[in-house]
Amino acid sequence: MARTGFCDSKALLDLHKKADERRAPLRTWTNACGPIDRFQPVEVEESRTAPDKMEPESRWERRPSTHTSEVLIMGFHEDSRTCKAADCCVAAPVLLYPHGMQGLHSLHTLVPSLLKHEVEMALENLDLIWDRTYAWDMFLDMMGTQMQYSFPNADLPRQFTDATRAILIEWIIQVHELLQFQEETLYLAIHLLNHSLRQLKVSVANLQLLGMVCLFLAAKKEESLLPEVSALCSLMDHTYTKHQLLRMERKVLCALKFDLSFSPPLHFLLLFASVARCSATVVWMARYLLELSLLEAQCVVFLPVQLAGAALCLARQVLQECPTPEGEAAWCLASSIHVGSEPTLLRIMHILAGAAAKASSQETCATFIKYSSPKTLQVSRHPGLNNAAGLLSVYS
Incomplete structure (x- = not known):
């Protein structure tokens, strides 16, 4: 969980490099990449070794043995729910909501009862609900x-x-990652950041402060233990005071009207994977691709369910696991949840494939390093990611 009392913030900016290779504070990076250069580069002092951290407990403990196939499915006809697995997997792509989001009140009439049962079971298994009675309503x-x-x-x-x-x-x-927060905290923090950048007038000089405040607010909603405000200031090299951080927090809350609700794409991804009986490797690959979407500014225009569905589809394409009849039928069922047309999902998949291909060579490679560890099955180093764009060209 979260810890406090860090002694040197500069060593914390890049935990995966040696002490003499760590980068300058974020303000220097921002000024170097932004259109307005208001500050001179900050001289980096020799930093001490970052404190050791315990490995966080995995948020995905289920390990289904069923494998999936490389077939790309974007839709599912209710009339075909009684067909064989091999037949339903070639059904023409359809929109789940042909009349838009206004038709959600009749969603229960558009999907088979089996899907409702599977969704309820998945939400319960993922510990996202306490009472299964309200699972479908949720x-x-x-x-x-x-x-x-x-x-x-x-x-x-x-x-x-x-x-x-x-x-x-x-x-x-x-x-x-350093504070060992839950994954939901990260997605909520980026969601708050995306909204704050458009609701508040923030200068480049205060951009790092805004990012820290969004992470702090997300932690207040998702975490049971919180770091001290002074510890957060130390992570920013004491560039900002506690008073500035708390004042920015009030500004963000007022701009967002205290609305911190969010259904992260991670929940949809885990829900799809549970319904489709995806293997652990597919799940980790999809989680890696989904986290890469946070770095892509063009992904903010897509719905969370679309990002999750596209990440899972691309993960299946990259891994090319051997299909089984049970896995094919389950994947057809999970595909009926996708919202959006096939071109929309293919567009997202192309964005994610491009991000994965350049993830290791960019300066912003924290996600690549994070998912290259044995705990994540080293999915970011899978050779299939280099040919992901070629695989998608078949469906373009």
């Missing part, structure tokens, strides 16, 4: 409130660039 609410989590376009305020945003998010990912 799922409907997750699907229906998604529109407020996306944006009409990916435009950032004029003083920021996509590179500036990516550098900030990469730093947040490192701090999140």
Whole structure:
């Protein structure tokens, strides 16, 4: 869980490099990548070794033995739910909501009762609900409130660039990993950051402060133990005071109208994977691709359920696991949850494939390093990621 009392913040900015290779504080990176250079580069002092941290407990403990196939399925006809697995997997792609999100009240009439049962079981197995009686209602609410989590376009305020945003998010990912927060905290923090950048007038000089505040607010909602405010200031090299951090926190809460609700794409991904009986390797690969989407500014225009579905589809394409009849039938059932057309999901998959291909060579490589460990089955180093764009060209 979270710890406090860190002695040297500069050593914490890149936990995966040697002490003499660690980078300068984030303010230097932001000024280097942003269009406005307001500060001179900060001289980096020799940093001490970062404190050891315990390995966080895995959030995905289920290890289904059933494998999946490389077949790309985007839709599922209710009329075909009684067909054989081999037949339903070639059904034409359809929209789950042909009349838009307004038709959610009749969602129970559009999907087979088996899907409802599987969704309820998956939510219960993932510890996302306490009472199974309300599982389906909760799922409907997750699907229906998604529109407020996306944006009409990916435009950032004029003083920021996509590179500036990516550098900030990469730093947040490192701090999140250091504090051993839950994965939901990271997705909520980026969600709050995306909204705050468009609701608040924030200068480049205060961008790192905004990122830390969003992570702090997300931790308050998702975590049981919190770091001290002074410890958060030390992570920012004491560039900002406790008073500045708390004042920015009030500004963010007022701008967001104290609305911290969010259904992260991670929940949809785990839900899909549980229904589709995906293997542990597929799940870790999909989680890696989904976290890469946080760095891509153009992904903010898509719904969480679309990002999760595209990540899982691409993971299956990359791994090319041997199909089984049970796995094929389960995947057809899970595919009926996808919202959006096949071109939309293919577009997201192309974005994720491009991000995965360049993840190891970019400066923002914290996610690549994070998922290259044995605990994550080293999915970020899978050779199939280099040919992901070629695999997708078949469906373009």
